[in-house]
Amino acid sequence: MQHGSTDRPWWERGVIYQIYPRSFQDSDGDGIGDLAGIEARLDHVATLGVDAIWLSPVFPSPMADFGYDVADYCGIDPMFGDLAAFDRLLAAVHARGLKLLLDFVPNHSSDRHPWFQQSRSSRDDPRRDWYIWRDPAPGGGPPNNWISDFGGPAWEHDAATGQYFLHTFLKEQPDLNWRDPDLRAAMMAAMRFWFDRGVDGFRIDVLWHIVKARGLPDNPVNPDWHPGLNARDQVIQTFSTDQPEAHAIAADMRALADSFGDRALVGEIFLPNDRHARWFGKPDRPEVHLPFNFQLIENAWDAAVLARVIGDYDASIPAHGWPNWVFGSHDAPRIAARIGEAQARLAAVLLLTLRGTPTLFQGDEIGIGEVAIPPDRVRDPQEIRQPGIGLGRDRSRTPMPWDASAHAGFSSAEPWLPLNADWSTRNVTAQEADAGSMLHLYRSLLALRRANATLSIGDFALVEADTGVLAYERRSGAERLLVALNLGGEPRPLRLPAGAVVAETLASTLPLRTIDGMLAPDEGLILRLTEAD
The missing domain is CATH 2.60.40.1180 (Golgi alpha-mannosidase II)
Known part of the structure; x- marks a missing residue:
């Protein structure tokens, strides 16, 4: 496939940098990062040499799942600031020649969202069908055998109305019903709100979940599951994910983004190559620009395995599609913790020289490795619900260490999660002064990629x-x-x-x-x- 022209959209040529707002920089002394803190540290991002920032959710939320339970799709949680603070951040991002992507959460809302409060108030409420409600199974109990991704039944009984509501994740995160046209219109309006405000796109959370099979049949039982694995995998999510109707929704999202010009949609999608590639859509009806590719996270750090995985994925990309790569995120173990610092330097080269758009997670540029989370500091609901099997995400969400001052320059107060144990020497300021550091390696690789189109689009x-x-x-x-x-x-x-x-x-x-x-x-x-x- 020829990609020799430098006249390509920014999301093909560029590099995305994920910021986890709670853990980037605290500006008000509460131990939790915020929008003003991100604005204060933008020069680090700009000098790194990336092209776009993706912010994990900053919408109003009770924080049952740390922002992925949204109570208002058109606001900012006071913990992070307000809409004026967001507008200042967006202007500062654009002033540095960077793009800003928000994290859109379309599969579910918070149970505190006014929509859900109305939906559960009565079976006759106009917004009842904005969520997925069903009667108990014959003889009682949940309507089917679906399992929450966080373990336990994916259904919660509501005594007031006598029905169950579906929640793919926590019970505080009821699933939205995208088959309802009014709900669909409301969610598209929320996306339009942020496009109108000037954002450059969205990373769309669990996009392949947003439509469920009609009739909600039982999922097949997984014969290979055993205790010690994620409880979610007791069943194969045949009917609860990746339904054909979801592609029309993704295409509508793309059409909305395209109507605003140079925008981008990144879809979170965990699927085999053949099904994953369908989320690019068709040339005349495109879907997301970048269906997120997690294969460098999911496979062993082995040359033969990686060669096969990279080759197979690259071959699966349709002519109108474009690849992407990621080694770390707010959900995944840190790459330096997985393979050690020496090999993490090779991972930086790999990430930034493969054909496709890379996404870099905050802190990987200084090689943060394993961070031990004491039991009394665990915050992640997934680890709390299924402890001891390696699902905890707190280890990837620890605060960014900026210098050797108190609390690593992240905050004037105790951070909400522990810092990496070596923060006094592994921090941005220390690595600035060391020409052989991981930070300098990332900067040099990003500068080389920017100067040489062969490494980005060749x-x-x-x-x-x-x-x-x-x-x-x-x-x-x-x-x-x-x-x-x-x-x-x-x-x-x-x-x-x-x-x-x-x-x-x-x-x-x-x-x-x-x-x-x-x-x-x-x-x-x-x-x-x-x-x-």
Whole structure:
């Protein structure tokens, strides 16, 4: 697939940086980050070299699931500020040449949302069908066997009206009914509210969940489930996710975004490649610009596995689609915790040199690793409901360490979650002063990507490599770049494509050295190739 032109939309050429607002910067001394804090730290984001910011939810919320339970889709929670503070932040983001994406949560609202309060007030309320209500099963009990993604039945009985309501996540997060045209119109109006305000797009939470199969049949039982796995996976979510009707909704969202010009939609979608690719839509009826691709998170850090995963995913992208990649998020274990700091440097090279749009999670640029969360500091409802099986998300949401002052410069008060244990030395200021730091590596890679379109929109091809080495070429016109990553702890031969020689080393995860035909342990290289004489 040819992608040689630099005249491409920003969401293809650019890099997205996710900010978890509670944990970026506190401006008012309550130990929780806020919009003014983000504004105060924008220069860090701008000098990093990314192109867009994605904010996790900042809407009014009781915070049962830390903002993913929305009580008002057109406001700002007082914890974070107000609409004026948002407008100031948006202006400051745009003044630095950056874009801003909000996190839209269409599958469910908070049970405190006025819509749900009205819906549950009576079976006859006009907004009853804005949520999914059903009578008990024959003989009593939940209407079907669906299981919440946080464990336990996905149904909650409402004594006042005698029916159950559906909640894919917490019972405080009732699912919205997108089959109701009035609900659908209200949610589209909420998106329009933020587009009118100037936001550059949305990351759309659990998009593949938003429509359920008619009749709500039982999901198939998963024969491979056993205790110790996520309780959600006791059933296969055949009828509760990825329904055909959801694509028309995604297409309508895309049409709305496109009506505002240069906007972008990123859809959270966990599906196999063939089903995942459908969320690009069709050329004449496109859906989300970037169906989020989590395969670098979900698969082992192994050269052969990654080569297969990357090749299969790249091949699955339709001609009108565009790939994307992510290693970390507010939900996933940190990459440095998974594979160690030395290999996390290679992960930075991989993320920023694959064909497609990368998303970088705050703190990964300084290599934050494992953060121990004492039992009395656990805040994540998923960990509280299913403790001890590795589902906790607090470890990824810890505050950003800025310097070695009290509370790492994040707040004047005790932060809402613990800092990384090495915050006094692993912080932005310390890494600013260290030319060999992870921060400087990310900045150099992002600058190289920005200066060289081959790394952002050039063609991609895996190349044959030694055991434990992942290697691929990026090409644009006569330019040939080789990325070679030694994912192992032993030296490995560096194989060049036939007829090629190294013209220049553009970047390395280790101190630059003369290329000698070998890759050192933990070494990743970006090389410019030329034809041999």
